[in-house]
Amino acid sequence: MARDRTDEPEDAVLREVWRDVLRRDPHQQFFHSDVRGVLRSIGPVLVEHPEYVEVVGRLCEPERVIVFRIPWTDDAGRVRVHRGFRVQFNSALGPYKGGLRFAPSVDLDIIKFLGFEQVFKNALTGQDIGGAKGGADVDPKALSSGELMRFCQSFATELACHVGAAVDVPAGDMGVGSREIGWIYGQYQRLIGYHEPGAFTGKPAVLGGSALRPEATGYGVVYFTRRMLAEQDRDLDGARVVVSGSGNVALFAMDKVVASGGTVVGCSDSRGSISEPDGVDVELLREVKGQGGSVADYAEKRSGASTADGSPFTQECDVALPCATQNELGADEARALVQNGCRVVAEGANGPVTPEAREILRDGGVAFGPGKAANSGGVAVSALEMQQNAGRERWSAQDVDERLSVIMSDAYDRVRDAAERYHGDGADLENGANAAGFLRVAEAMTSLGVV
Ligand code: NDP
Numbered sequence: 001m002a003r004d005r006t007d008e009p010e011d012a013v014l015r016e017v018w019r020d021v022l023r024r025d026p027h028q029q030f031f032h033s034d035v036r037g038v039l040r041s042i043g044p045v046l047v048e049h050p051e052y053v054e055v056v057g058r059l060c061e062p063e064r065v066i067v068f069r070i071p072w073t074d075d076a077g078r079v080r081v082h083r084g085f086r087v088q089f090n091s092a093l094g095p096y097k098g099g100l101r102f103a104p105s106v107d108l109d110i111i112k113f114l115g116f117e118q119v120f121k122n123a124l125t126g127q128d129i130g131g132a133k134g135g136a137d138v139d140p141k142a143l144s145s146g147e148l149m150r151f152c153q154s155f156a157t158e159l160a161c162h163v164g165a166a167v168d169v170p171a172g173d174m175g176v177g178s179r180e181i182g183w184i185y186g187q188y189q190r191l192i193g194y195h196e197p198g199a200f201t202g203k204p205a206v207l208g209g210s211a212l213r214p215e216a217t218g219y220g221v222v223y224f225t226r227r228m229l230a231e232q233d234r235d236l237d238g239a240r241v242v243v244s245g246s247g248n249v250a251l252f253a254m255d256k257v258v259a260s261g262g263t264v265v266g267c268s269d270s271r272g273s274i275s276e277p278d279g280v281d282v283e284l285l286r287e288v289k290g291q292g293g294s295v296a297d298y299a300e301k302r303s304g305a306s307t308a309d310g311s312p313f314t315q316e317c318d319v320a321l322p323c324a325t326q327n328e329l330g331a332d333e334a335r336a337l338v339q340n341g342c343r344v345v346a347e348g349a350n351g352p353v354t355p356e357a358r359e360i361l362r363d364g365g366v367a368f369g370p371g372k373a374a375n376s377g378g379v380a381v382s383a384l385e386m387q388q389n390a391g392r393e394r395w396s397a398q399d400v401d402e403r404l405s406v407i408m409s410d411a412y413d414r415v416r417d418a419a420e421r422y423h424g425d426g427a428d429l430e431n432g433a434n435a436a437g438f439l440r441v442a443e444a445m446t447s448l449g450v451v
Pocket residue numbers: 172173174175176217244245246247248249250268269270271289323324325326328348349350351375376378379
């Protein structure tokens with residue numbers, strides 16, 4: 001892709017790093033976009049900390065990229081092959097940590113982008129975890145339960161020699177829930193020959209999964225949103241909220257919105273979107289989705305709900321929580337949100353708001369909560385699961401929820417303080433998240449020497 005020279009950082013060192021990134025992997029556009037955002041944010045940090053300049057080039061290159069074949073046999077006896085990935089991006093702060101995504105769109109570009117994002121996200125939680133991401137280019141919805149288990153076992157067979165409680169601790173992501181993590185962990189345990197529950201998080205509770213891990217990303221994004229609203233002397237009570245998606249993150253975000261007094265006026269899935277001004281019945285939606293239905297099937301059961309082909313973000317709302325997938329909220333949706341008086345957009349998903357849309361929101365005075373910070377609740381509770389497994393403890397849901405709420409609030413403070421310090425009063429949280437995450441990782445990398 002031809003790039004405008006004005007896209008280049010002004011600083012000579014950052015420019016050289018940027019050119020290296022483009023030269024090495026010229027087609028990885030998701031990764032480029034994320035790196036560009038970080039390089040844009042950290043210039044002022046490097047002025048205050050020139051000792052971190054040399055870290056930047058190393059930070060933008062993953063420590064290790066693992067790409068592997070996943071052979072398995074389907075129900076008809078046919079041998080099928082998929083491609084698996086694990087990008088171990090940075091371990092300066094602790095063992096690699098990050099989810100596994102099963103989706104047809106998974107490729108090295110997406111996994112590198114998500115792994116890079118994870119490095120900063122994990123740093124912002126204040127926990128001692130490095131960043132990684134993995135997955136496979138498979139559509140789990142197209143597989144029977146038996147096929148998916150065999151697929152997970154084949155995936156785990158290859159992954160096993162690269163992970164471990166003190167090495168790399170994968171969790172779930174899109175298409176990978178606690179059931180799949182249980183199967184992957186089962187095969188891992190069989191291969192290594194002993195119990196090591198701390199090697200995976202997001203496990204079923206009976207295998208040592210933390211209370212509230214499924215809820216954590218959705219709850220966390222709402223805790224973060226509350227802090228953003230409080231900055232504007234507002235709260236969720238009475239607010240109209242659009243939540244895109246109706247998967248793990250979206251449904252638990254909806255629960256917390258409703259518990260906070262807000263109304264979920266619209267949502268979506270991969271097949272369409274719906275509007276329901278009087279409020280989505282989250283339990284009914286969960287039931288319909290759990291049976292393999294769509295948001296349109298849900299809407300058919302509700303007299304006040306209507307369906308639409310396009311984005312859910314074109315309807316009126318005070319708060320928008322994109323919780324489905326990358327690049328789902330573009331320029332048109334951002335313009336609609338500004339026009340309709342939306343006050344806050346916070347990313348529950350990874351990279352759902354395009355760079356162009358972010359600029360439109362910024363210019364339109366809509367506060368933007370970047371996913372690195374806003375959706376870090378899931379990995380934060382994963383880190384709490386590691387702690388529980390290491391200490392052979394089980395904490396109550398209430399205990400985990402209180403810790404999650406504090407972690408999200410601290411992340412917000414860290415991000416806002418760095419935004420103000422390095423980018424001036426009223427600076428956006430995206431710059432703050434990049435700067436604050438970078439500071440923590442750069443300090444650790446510098447302390448470790450050139451490794
Ligand atoms: P799920 O697979 O549980 O849910 C994804 C939802 O998004 C589904 O409702 C799906 O529709 C919908 N969707 C997928 N593609 C599209 C599309 N192109 N347009 C509209 N809707 C779409 O995933 P999660 O909820 O776990 O993850 C969602 C996002 O949050 C991802 O970006 C993930 O990386 C991020 N995230 C997840 C964390 C976690 O703890 N799970 C942690 C941090 C970030 P359908 O129901 O039809 O399949």
